[in-house]
Amino acid sequence: MSVAREIAAAKINLALHVRGKLPDGRHAIETIFAFCIDGDRLSAEPAAELTLGSSGLFSPELPHSEDNLVLKAARALQEAAGANSGAAILLEKRLPVASGIGGGSADAAAALRLLTSLWNIDPAHAERVAPALGSDVPACLLSLSARGEGAGDRLQQIALPEVSGMPVLLVNPRVQLSTAEVFARWDGIDHGPLGEDWRHGRNDLQPAAVQLAPQIETVLAWLSAQIGATLVRMSGSGATCFALFDSEVPRDRAAEAVPREWWHLATSLR
Template sequence: MSVTVRVPAKVNVQLAVGAARADGFHDLANVFLAVGLHDEVTVTPADELRVTCEGPDADQVPLDRTNLAARAAGALAERRGIEPAVHIHIAKDIPVAGGMAGGSADGAGALLACNTLWQAGASRAELLAICAELGSDVPFSLVGGAALGTGRGERLTTLEVGGTFHWVFAMAERGLSTPAVFREFDRLAEGLDIPEPVASQELLGALAKGDPDALAAAVSNDLQPAALSLFPELADTLAAGRTAGALAALVSGSGPTTAFLVRDAESAVKVAEALGSSGTCRKVRTASAPAPGATVLSA
């Protein structure tokens, strides 16, 4: 028997970042939107825990117990007093180290898959608690749709979305470390008065109405200056997307993937073609949002 779970990527349509806390984390107002780029995580009984991976940039994915999928299996097994004896196979389509929560998605996918395979009976609340222990973005990968994340981003409030939003994503030539981007944020913010992060009511209203123009006017990412400081070439990609007609252009999360909100599917094709021929990025993908969270495909 095996269980396969599909999990979505995310884009942050708002990422408001507070000052560094005593524990080194930052309080966030993080508006997540799940998009239709997916990884598939399959778990199968095995003699011991092991991880394999295929797909774009699979060679960059750790296959030891630092992998979030392996950690998720171990966390659930420990709670149930069993051995995490499974083979976890990840079919990757979410960019690796791209600011789209691919690793977090794999953690959520493995957790749901193991809960199903082992018939462990973990409730939704228990699964979300384990997700929060694994990482700030992991709970949203389980939930999907749209949500406001507070605290480190792990405390979720689901949000209403009144329509479909169309996106183009440009993958960069190299990755960016999320901790490095936060350190650069702290460096750039040194000596400044950093306000408490709060969700934009204009942005929440645009999501609820399904209005791409209003959403374009409200998107923001407080980590974008830090990402551009570490990876200045991203500014050329952002400019290329705007020139091609994107309604909004921003770095996705901690980057380096750049995200472009467009009016409709036809516009997505046009912007994607322009970005693909611009010489400013490695690969271009289109996707719509919102997308469902972690979903069991087969068991």
């Protein structure tokens, strides 16, 4: 029996500017998405019904399988494509839950790619159902560097040769943050557009996230003090922060020094 596999690549926001509110009540943002070569892992094989199993360090923190975004994505794809096939899906949860690096959105997107292949259906069905699953799901479905506008779901794929293959260290103080709660604490001030150079940008959600999880400031300060770190920011709505490095040696040295109580991942950008 054939088994299909997919990586749910960890997402980082190199910059994230909140510009206001959209007519539907969601927040208008401008962001630059980049993706790591590592993340959660999904596999699936043909089955009579749709089922989801899980393993991995963060598996116990997942919502009940019926509420998991992976199953919701699978059912939405099934309905959109008129597919009668099922699948036994296994999610290896290696990334922290509710951590600002894609998580559930990346898992849902990987499930769409996985089942598109397994069921041999038109990828356009996955593209159609992705936006309804969450604002980050279209970007995670692409899993390539892109500029996101609207709620983050209006995408323009961009080339970022300056970061392709760049070593990165992700660090999370093992704190879960609700995206909705972080956005609710946004100061409501438009601090200006995201220009052409994301390096001159910022993350407008950081102050709100720090109010809910002060440990973020500690992580950012620690990353900024690491030798070789060229840029340090919080990703998404937190609490994961990242540091970019020019080479693997200083990244790996920093990774070895991460306090034991924090989660970390030493990886590279696509």
